[in-house]
Amino acid sequence: MNxxxxxxxxxxxxxxxxxxxxxxxxxxxxxxxxxxxxxxxTPKENTVFVSGIGCSSRFPYYMETYGFHTIHGRAxxxxxxxxLANPELDVWVVTGDGDGLSIGxxxxxxxxxxxxxxxxxxxNNEIYGLTKGQYSPTSKVGTRSPSTPDGSVDMPLxxxxxxxxxxxxxxxxxxxxxxxxMTPVLKRAHAHKGASFVEIYQNCPVYNDGxxxxxxxxxxxxxxxxxxxxxQPLVFGQDNSQGLRLNAKTLQLxxxxxxxxxxxxxxxxxHDETNRILATMLAGLSAPDFPEAIGVLYCQAETSYENSVYxxxxxxxEKKGIADFNAxxxxxxxxxxQ
Amino acid sequence: xxxxxxxxxxxxxxxxxxxxxxxxxxxxxxxxxxxGSNFTEATxxxxxxxxxxPDFPAEIRAPAGATFGVSAFQIYFGAxxxxxxxxxxxxxxxxxxxxxxxxxxxxxxGGVIIADSDAFTDKNLVRAGYQSNPLEDxxxxxxxxxxxxxxxxxxAAVEPFGLSHKFAVRCKNMWTLGxxxxxxxxxxxxxxxxLEKKFASKPDIAQxxxxxxxxxxxxxxxxxxxxxxxxxxxxxxxxxxxxYRNATGTESLAYGLIAGGRLAEIPITFASYPITPASSxxxxxxxxxxxxxxTFQAEDEIAAVCAAIGASFGGTLGITSSSGPGISLxxxxxxxxxxxxxxxxxxxxxxxxxxxxxxxxTEQSDLNQALFGRHADTTLPxxxxxxxxxxxxxxxEAVRLATQFSTPVLLLSDGYLANASEPWLVPDLTEYTPFPxxxxxxxxxxxxxxxxxxxxxxxxxxxxxxxxxxxxxxxxKSYETGDISYDPDNHQKMTDVRKAxxxxxxxxxxxxxxxxxxxxxxxxxxxxxxxxxxxHQAVKRARATGADVSHIxxxxxxxxxxxxxxxxxxxxxxxxxxxxxxxxxxxxxAKYLIDAQRLNKVSGxxxxxxxxxxxxxxxxxxxx
Numbered sequence: 019m020n021x022x023x024x025x026x027x028x029x030x031x032x033x034x035x036x037x038x039x040x041x042x043x044x045x046x047x048x049x050x051x052x053x054x055x056x057x058x059x060t061p062k063e064n065t066v067f068v069s070g071i072g073c074s075s076r077f078p079y080y081m082e083t084y085g086f087h088t089i090h091g092r093a094x095x096x097x098x099x100x101x102l103a104n105p106e107l108d109v110w111v112v113t114g115d116g117d118g119l120s121i122g123x124x125x126x127x128x129x130x131x132x133x134x135x136x137x138x139x140x141x142n143n144e145i146y147g148l149t150k151g152q153y154s155p156t157s158k159v160g161t162r163s164p165s166t167p168d169g170s171v172d173m174p175l176x177x178x179x180x181x182x183x184x185x186x187x188x189x190x191x192x193x194x195x196x197x198x199x200m201t202p203v204l205k206r207a208h209a210h211k212g213a214s215f216v217e218i219y220q221n222c223p224v225y226n227d228g229x230x231x232x233x234x235x236x237x238x239x240x241x242x243x244x245x246x247x248x249x250q251p252l253v254f255g256q257d258n259s260q261g262l263r264l265n266a267k268t269l270q271l272x273x274x275x276x277x278x279x280x281x282x283x284x285x286x287x288x289h290d291e292t293n294r295i296l297a298t299m300l301a302g303l304s305a306p307d308f309p310e311a312i313g314v315l316y317c318q319a320e321t322s323y324e325n326s327v328y329x330x331x332x333x334x335x336e337k338k339g340i341a342d343f344n345a346x347x348x349x350x351x352x353x354x355x356q
Numbered sequence: 357x358x359x360x361x362x363x364x365x366x367x368x369x370x371x372x373x374x375x376x377x378x379x380x381x382x383x384x385x386x387x388x389x390x391x392g393s394n395f396t397e398a399t400x401x402x403x404x405x406x407x408x409x410p411d412f413p414a415e416i417r418a419p420a421g422a423t424f425g426v427s428a429f430q431i432y433f434g435a436x437x438x439x440x441x442x443x444x445x446x447x448x449x450x451x452x453x454x455x456x457x458x459x460x461x462x463x464x465x466g467g468v469i470i471a472d473s474d475a476f477t478d479k480n481l482v483r484a485g486y487q488s489n490p491l492e493d494x495x496x497x498x499x500x501x502x503x504x505x506x507x508x509x510x511x512a513a514v515e516p517f518g519l520s521h522k523f524a525v526r527c528k529n530m531w532t533l534g535x536x537x538x539x540x541x542x543x544x545x546x547x548x549x550x551l552e553k554k555f556a557s558k559p560d561i562a563q564x565x566x567x568x569x570x571x572x573x574x575x576x577x578x579x580x581x582x583x584x585x586x587x588x589x590x591x592x593x594x595x596x597x598x599x600y601r602n603a604t605g606t607e608s609l610a611y612g613l614i615a616g617g618r619l620a621e622i623p624i625t626f627a628s629y630p631i632t633p634a635s636s637x638x639x640x641x642x643x644x645x646x647x648x649x650x651t652f653q654a655e656d657e658i659a660a661v662c663a664a665i666g667a668s669f670g671g672t673l674g675i676t677s678s679s680g681p682g683i684s685l686x687x688x689x690x691x692x693x694x695x696x697x698x699x700x701x702x703x704x705x706x707x708x709x710x711x712x713x714x715x716x717x718t719e720q721s722d723l724n725q726a727l728f729g730r731h732a733d734t735t736l737p738x739x740x741x742x743x744x745x746x747x748x749x750x751x752x753e754a755v756r757l758a759t760q761f762s763t764p765v766l767l768l769s770d771g772y773l774a775n776a777s778e779p780w781l782v783p784d785l786t787e788y789t790p791f792p793x794x795x796x797x798x799x800x801x802x803x804x805x806x807x808x809x810x811x812x813x814x815x816x817x818x819x820x821x822x823x824x825x826x827x828x829x830x831x832x833k834s835y836e837t838g839d840i841s842y843d844p845d846n847h848q849k850m851t852d853v854r855k856a857x858x859x860x861x862x863x864x865x866x867x868x869x870x871x872x873x874x875x876x877x878x879x880x881x882x883x884x885x886x887x888x889x890x891x892h893q894a895v896k897r898a899r900a901t902g903a904d905v906s907h908i909x910x911x912x913x914x915x916x917x918x919x920x921x922x923x924x925x926x927x928x929x930x931x932x933x934x935x936x937x938x939x940x941x942x943x944x945x946a947k948y949l950i951d952a953q954r955l956n957k958v959s960g961x962x963x964x965x966x967x968x969x970x971x972x973x974x975x976x977x978x979x980x
Contacts, residue, residue, distance in 0.1 A: 032827070034839060063822040068666070071830075078827050079840065084819035086669055087829025088662070089692050095659035099666025099674060100819070102625050102650050107670065107819050125662075128655040327650060334645040341646040343618060347611060347782050351546060352601045353401050 025056040032082045043194030043220035044073060044141065048080055050197040051204065055083075058208050060108040067110045068097040070117040073148050074141035074220070077112040091122025094129035097136050098323075105324045108208075111138040115156040116146045119177060123155075130184040133212040135322040137204070140177055140215065141194070143222040144229050151225035163225075178301035178315055181215040182294065188214035189297060189316040193234060194221060199312065206314060212322040232305055233312075242305050246313030251286040252300075254309045261286035262308075271299050273308060291317045375434025376588060377442035378536065380529075381459045382451030384418050384427040387529035392429025393777075394533060394550060398542040399433045400602050400779050403592035406433035407889065409441030409962065410775045414632070414716050421475075421483040423454045435591035439743070439889030441776065443964040447539070449532055451475055451506075453484035468500045468585060470535065472528065474507035500582050504575070506531055513571035514564040523561065527568035534572025541587050544569055596781060603780040605744035605773035609703065610640035612751025614647050615785055616701075617673060619752060620759045621792040623648035625667030627660040628677040632715040633771040634705040637677045648672075657685035661702070665689060668698040669828070671795065671818030673759060677703040679771075680722045681711065684729070690764050691734040694854065696828045697814035699758035699765075703751075706770040708960045717960025718771035720885045721936035726766045727914055727943065733851055735858045737761070738914040740768040742888035745780045747773060750911065752788065759793050761861055762813040768913070770935075772886045772962050799823030805838035811864070812857035859915050868917035873899060873906025876926030879975055882952070884910045884940055887933055887963055894968035898976075905972055910940075921948045929975055931955055933968055 030052040038044045055065070065083035069075035071090035078085030084107075088096045097111045111129075118126050118140045129136065145163070146152040153163040153170040156177065160169040181189045188210040192200040200218070207214035219230045233242045244254045244262070252262040253276070262271045263285050274281045290296060297316035304310060321329075335341070378395070380388045389410055399406050409430045418425020432442030447468045450456040452475040463469065476489055490496055491503050510531045514524045530551070537544055548566050555562035603611075617624040626649060628638045642651040650672070654660035657678055664674030678686065683704050693700040706722045708714030722729075726738045737757050741750035747769060754767045796802060796817040804826040806815040817824040826838065834841035835849050871888075872895050873880075883891045888909050895907040908923065910916070924930055924944070930952040932941040938954040945952050955971045957963055 061822070063825060064820055066670075066819045078829070081827075083825050085827035085829075086666070086696075087827065087831065088665075089688055089830055092658060092662040092689065095654065095662035096666035096669070098652070098654075098659075099625060099627065099663035099668075100670040101666075102627075102652060102663065103623075103667040103670025103672040103674075104818075104820060124655055125659050128659065327652075331645045331650065338646040343615065343647065343785050346644070346646075347785075348599065348601070350601060351397055351401065352599050352782065353403070354599050355403070355595055355597045 025062065027052045027056070029062065030055045030082050032080055034079050036080055037076065038073060039224050041221075041223035042073070043143065043222070044077070046195045046197070047139075047141065047200070047218060047220065048077065050200050052081070053197070054201055054204055058205065064106060065108045065110070066100055067112060068093045068100060069112040070122055071148070072114040072117040072146070073222075074112055074114040075117060091117055091120070092125060093117070094122065094125040094136070094138070098129055098132070098134050101134055101136065101324045102327065105135070105328060109136050111136050113138065113140050114147075115140065115142045115144060115154045115177065119175065119180065120155045126180070127184045130181055130186040130213050130215060132323040133185070133187055133320055135211055135213070135324060137207045137214045138216065140217050141220040142177055142217050143220045143226055144174070145222050145226035147222050147225055176301055176304070177217040178215070178311075179298065181217075182298045182301055182316060186215045187212045187316070187318050187320050188314070189301065190215070190314045191217045191219070191310075191312050193219045193230070193312065195234065203314060206317070210317060210319065211325070212320055233310055242309050244300070244303065244309040244311045246289050246291070246300070246311055246315065248289055248291045248314070251283060251288050253286060263287065271303065271308070291315065294318070374436055374590070375432065375438065376446045376540070376590060377430060377432045377444060378447040378449070378540075379428055379430040379445045379459060379462070380449045380532070381426055381428040381455035382529070383420055383454070384413055384415060384425045385420070386427070386451045387526070388427045388429050388451070391529045391533045392431060394547040395536060395542070396431055396777060397546050397550070397602060398537060398544070399431065399540070400600065401546060402542055402590075404433040404435065404590055405438040405593035405595055406431055406779060407438050407441045408432075408777045409772065411961075412716055414714070421452055421454050421480040423458050423484055426455050426458045428455070428459060433590065435593050437593070437595075439892045440962065440965060443966050447536070449536060451528065451532070453480045453486055453490070456490060457484045457486065463499065465498055466500065468502065469496060470502045470504070470532065472506035472532070473503045474505050500585055502581055502585060504535075509571065509575060510568050513568050517560050517564040517567070519560065519564055524564070527565050530565045531568040531572035534569040535576045538573045538576035539585070539588060541589055544573065595779070598781045600779045601782055602777050603744055604636075604775055604777045605741065605747040605769055606636045606705075606775070607640055608745055608780060609741070609747035609751050609769060610637055610644070612748035613641065613675060613701070613755065614644060614649060615748070615783075615788070616752040616755025617648060618785065619788055619790045620673065620755055621790065622759070623650065623672040624675055625650045625652065625664060625672045626675045626677070627652040627654050627663035627667065629654050629657045629660045629682060631657075631679050631682045633707055633774045634677050634679045634682070634703070636774065637703060637705070657682040658689060661686035661689040661700075664700055665693050665698060668693070668700055669696075669819070671820070673699055673701065673755060675701040675703070677705070679705050679707045679715070680709050680725060683722065683725060687730050690736070691730045691732065692830050693764040694730075694734045694736055695830050697762040697854070699762055699816070701754045701758050701765050701767060703754075703767045703769060705774045706768060708771075708958075714960045716771065718886065718962060719935050719958060719960065720768070720770055720887070721939065721958065722768065723884070723913065723936065723939040726768055733855065735855055735914070736764045736766060737858060737861055737912075738766045738768065739911055740885045740913055741773060742885060742909055742911065744773055744776055744778045746888075748780075748783060753911075756791050757861060760791060760813060760864070761811055761857060762816060763858065768885060770886050795821070796824060797821055802826075803836070803838050804828055805833060805836060807853075812853060812860060862912075862915040862918045865912050865917060867919045868908065868910065868923055870923070871907045871909050872896065874904075875906070875923060877906055878904040878927065879929045879931060879972065880906045880908050880924065880927040881968070881972070882908045882910065882924070882930055882932045882940070882944065883934070884913060887935065890963040890965050890968055891933055893965040894972060897965070897969055898972045903972060903976055905976070913940075916947070924948055924950055924952075929953065931971060931975055933957075933963060933971070935963070
């Protein structure tokens, strides 16, 4: 018998024609994940991609693994069922801002709260693509769309803030075209036992083109991004000259310049990804007033849901002994008719 | 002679009685359901055949004395075959005026009323709507009324245990039970065991309740009861030999699902969301983790069905459960299961509707929803259980159809079946034929579109199997490869195949039989679901007076058994009794072009035998 061959990106590509619009950020994410797959130690047959409805939810068709393209918003629930049926499976959920946070918001809340061991990738393009461009729950106020010709008036939500509020124990943010950043983030999401939530800023070239240019543009990136690293100070800007300091009076982070007004590196908050309060502050930072946090915002392992479920089953079985169905039916008060 | 007549005669007691209906009624906090279930157990052990009907309000604790808070438990037991909870009440136990005013209409003339006079206070009388005290104003003439100061008696009986007034009064139901047990010569030992078990951590409470039970019993033995009220002796019923236990429909349904999983040789994943009257299925299954059962209380109905579908994709049998409104929420996902041809069992414990309707009352009004309540041409098998015991076999059948035909299956139960109990001849699982699931494992020639040529079932390949990696989804799929396809001819073909698969199930189910009477003749009563007992008794009585009437009870609602049309055409008239406005009757008329007649009742209460009997006589042109 030959030694198992090292798998490559090709082994994870299906023969299906990829049907996203030219220039869609989803292509880059697909390639990064197909490339990542051989590097993680899960056998191909144990990998499952589950999605809902929307552009991003076409994803499973292009992955040569097991896959289930389900219905709008329900991927977290379907994935929970898959994981309950077979906890050995490595289950990824691919969703978008409409699918995961609008029609499926309730399921997202509960799958994170329960901490089912899944990797949840939320492609956030701040728009409905597949239904032709309506505004989404992450669209900025004033977004003009077919359903909001005069601009949207309702407040958007921040996916990472939502995830932290729901009790997620792994929350990260990355960018569609930046494989070098996304790859290690996804590796960590995969290694984390429990629900891992990764928001991916994703460009929709047709309905919301350039919405993330402020953070993707190499020229402005250093000012608009806060690259997170556990144990390192929260610095950004050219030559990392700026940083975030905690204002003890307002209990808020504020932007300061190191070396000015007596501010030194000592005053800058050090990133601690096990600190939920800090993570929540970081998740809420928005341009242009603040740089936006990119990287792992929060990671604090806790027993996963399906693990607890099977632990409980094991305990019950040990206590009750061998399960004899006929005997169980005959428990309690019975009587015999001759 | 009808039971009504028999019972009326036998109320002149101290003679052998053939059947009796007893109803316990009180505040929802009076413990009437517990009283009833203990009496049921003692009656089963006594060897009578029986059926019960718990009837409780939606309010968990309604204000004391309110008519809308009355909770009742009815039991019909006798020496002959018993298949309903009885039409009219022989013995009515009332714990307050509200219980009397809401239940008196069902009591037979000459029937026995046992009333706690301590509860007939001015306040309670006004709250129930009485102008004067019925126990004193002569309005109950024509009944045998046993008025006892039950509350005082109870307080005296439990005095040695030093309980507070509140806890002492709570033993009232056991005192009353003791009295009724004397009346029917029941053995109290099982109730005593139950009380010791229920209050194991509070021995004082257990002993007080037992003392109350015994005190009620000895009161009856020694007190002067109205003339004619003596011990009624009811002979043992002639029933099939074997080992029996009591079971509600929910219990036997839960055991049936577990049994189905064992016969299919796969684990089951049960996902549901609490809803009356379906929740007890989740509760029962959650107690049986020792079998291959995983239960999941989801965040909503949609998540529940979706988790079940995910579990089926993952290689176990996904099962979900709800009542009508919840099934509505699951509809989109059920169609996904149909489109992806994954096995799934959906249990609908029907209740009064529409909308919130009457959650604790029974109805069979979700047949149309089961048959047609989804978008597009989503056809799937629908089966219905007819008695609490039948729920076991129907649940196994649902699992068989789901796993053998790669399809969602809808199982219809209802609030009456779920809560009613009857003696259950305990089945032996080794006597059932297993139907093991064959998961695909061979990558040679594999596509997710492969089908069994006989059943048309789609191949089931579970994640974790090397070489069978594949994608499924809600988008239309190529008949050949399973890949996405928008080809017009392919969609026609896939629609036809999905329909042919479900229609073809008719070849794999037993032919329709006649449950009573001849297989042709003047009149057939065609029923489905929990009306079985009432139709059975009505037909039995009509036939006893020479009427040419048969009873056909349908389990397979979609597809119908292949011979059903021919069978029905052998009768001059067809009458379809249903607890809805006429759903099956319309399907039968449309499918078989027959002039089927309807008999409908939508009051939240099961049919009375008499109501069906009258309809038979009216159709056959005879007087009752």
